[in-house]
Amino acid sequence: MNTIQGMPIHPLLAHLAVVSIPFAALTDIVAVSWPRARRWLGWGAVAITLVAVIVTPLTTSAGESLEKTTPMNPDLARHVHLGDQMVYWVAGLFAAITVHWAAAADLSRWQWVPEVPDRWRDLARLVTTLTVIVLALGAIVWVIRIGDAGAKSVWLG
Template sequence: MFDRVLGIPAHPLYIHAAVVLVPLLALTAVLYAVWPGCRRHVRWPLVAFALASPGAVFFAKESGEQFSTNRAFQSAQVKALVAQHEEYADALFLWILALAVVALVLAFLVPVGGSAARIKAPVAVHWVASGLTVVLAVVSAYYVYKTGDSGAHMAWEGF
């Protein structure tokens, strides 16, 4: 499942989902956290992205681990590049998982109307969750960039 899809290595196929879904989750999470007026429009996309993004990153990460066992990637120089790429991917998975959890909490903690009087938890919890969402979104965006950039350099500049 993580090795090949229809005879093609799975990793180049799976990474596209992660590269699209992680920034979409980051963007919708930040919008939901800081712009009350958009909440009724982005709540369900936020929930969908929060559920799909960690899965996409997991599939990309696991398929990458299978892909790295290829005989073409066994030199010491290539193994070092792959190890760095895997470190970024491992960090990305943890950060996107944290962002997804906080985004889901925020989506169900803060009602669509956005009025502070209607928040289902203390206002301080809302502000902490909103701030944490923004921080996690920025860190997740950074790691999806670093992971993708390191993989692209390996693929397009050679090993």
């Protein structure tokens, strides 16, 4: 399904990605940087990032269908190239926020979870905090770059 009543679905999904990816990224930064927000959000940051993970390949797939019917220009080629890379930023962010949530959560009530020494848990939190921040900022920058190239390909191409 690449169209809705003859209209390409890619622009609709792209707008959803433009909202969900930065929202997930900012939510994740808040969750890893502010303990009170992390407790309030719980696994919500992970769920919000999962939405971005789902939206990204749907948007890319719809874009690939639209690409087949659109004359190629340098801005469109750049847009396609950058768009293909977005999934790596979002998938990495999802993995990092999930590991961070697990390291910060009290999972001791579940008997199947092995006991982890505090120093290892603290190290995991530090590493995943830094990883989440870097990936979140990278994802936001990547969305801006993709959107800029896509807009130029439509309006200037």
